[in-house]
Amino acid sequence: MVSGKWLKLVKSLQVKKYRQLHQSFLVEGAKSVLELMDSAYAIQAVFATETFLRQHIRTRPGISFEYHAATEEELARMGSFQTNNAAIAVAAMLPNAPLQVGPAGYALALDGIQDPGNVGTILRIADWYGITRVICSEDTADVYNPKVISASMGSFTRVRTYYCDLPGYLRTHRGTPCLGAFLEGDDVHRFAFPPAGILVMGNESKGIRPEVEPFVTHKVHIPRYGGAESLNVGIATAVILDNVRRVGG
Template identity: 50%
Template sequence: MLSKNRIKYINSLKIKKYRQLHQAFIVEGAKSVLELFDSAFEIEFVLATIEFQQKYSTILSRHSASLETVTMQELEGLGSFQTNDSCLAVAKTKENTFLSQEGNEFVLILDDIRDPGNLGTIIRVADWYGISKIVCSEGTTDFYNPKVIAAAKGSFTRIKTFYTNLDTYLAENKHDKPVVGAFLGGASLYEFEFSSNGGFIVMGNESNGISDEIGAFVSDRVTIPRVGEAESLNVGIATAIMLDNMRRQIPVH
């Protein structure tokens, strides 16, 4: 049976200030925990059912993380999601380390993305399309929010993020690289040519889009052409469309 202190500690990590205090975060569910094992994250401990331990005994034997047996009911009581019925891990967060645009890569810039589910989806989409770096505004939701980690489906282990003041970041690091921004009134994305020299792709806030301050750095304003009557696109879906069009032109070699 889990101790009260263990339960209190895990529950505290659902709150940002305690994640920052303890420099730790929660990973829930078999798929995400298994990907965590194969990542560079330091694992503090793992809670798992007997069934999970038996099924993945070989993988677990290769790791030194503390392992504690729990019941399905205990996990469901601890987790944020009712689907978590096999395992939960607590891992150490990484330092907020500067990320630069290098060579012909594209760096994704997120301007005030507030919904954790959207951020998790964007992380997963970026991973799918071979984008390894995401630079986030200071107002963007926390990368280590349990809902972000859950929506990212393991992709959080492969994507690097850097939270910073975007005005300063772009002013100092844009150099001569293009900054492509998604707007409602831009040129058609389907006719736009992405630079083979790489650059930055900016996605804006769910309600307000890209702010005027960040928009001032955008060299190319593009829009996803609307055919039907929908008022807008979810930012996660819009990011996928942007990156898909970029990758059609500039495949990863």
């Protein structure tokens, strides 16, 4: 049985204010907890079913965190998932340290992406396309939101984020090519992507903000062949990155 103290602490971590107070966050579900255990994150505690403890924890060498058996009902009560038949971990947040974008490789910048599911999906896509740095405007959904962690499918362990004043950040990276999606931009199927750069993805309904637009040095667009008005921001991120990689960016 999970103690009342832990139950209360874990539940509180669904809320940003308490995550920041404790500098801790939740990781839920078998796949994400397993990826967490193989990552550089410091785990503080794991709550898991007897089956999960037996298969993945009790026999694992060098465990440095406390763990407790929990029923599926307790896991559902503690976490944000409606059902959870495996595990919940509490881990320490990483410091919000500046990520530098150098002359090699691509980084993503998220300009006010509000939906946690979209941010999580974008982390997974970044990870697929080998992008490990994601710069987020301060109003982008919190990477430690349980919905972001869950939607990232473990990719939060491999992709670093940095929350900052995005226009200010881009101002200090004026030498780096900065790409953004705009209707009047160049067709991504024909565009000669630079070998390195920052790809800015804008808010779900408003796109890239006027304060950010002046820093975009290369406007691009995904050509449309039918009637849909737009693509979801996660989908657009994947399609643009696929085109970047295709031409060797």
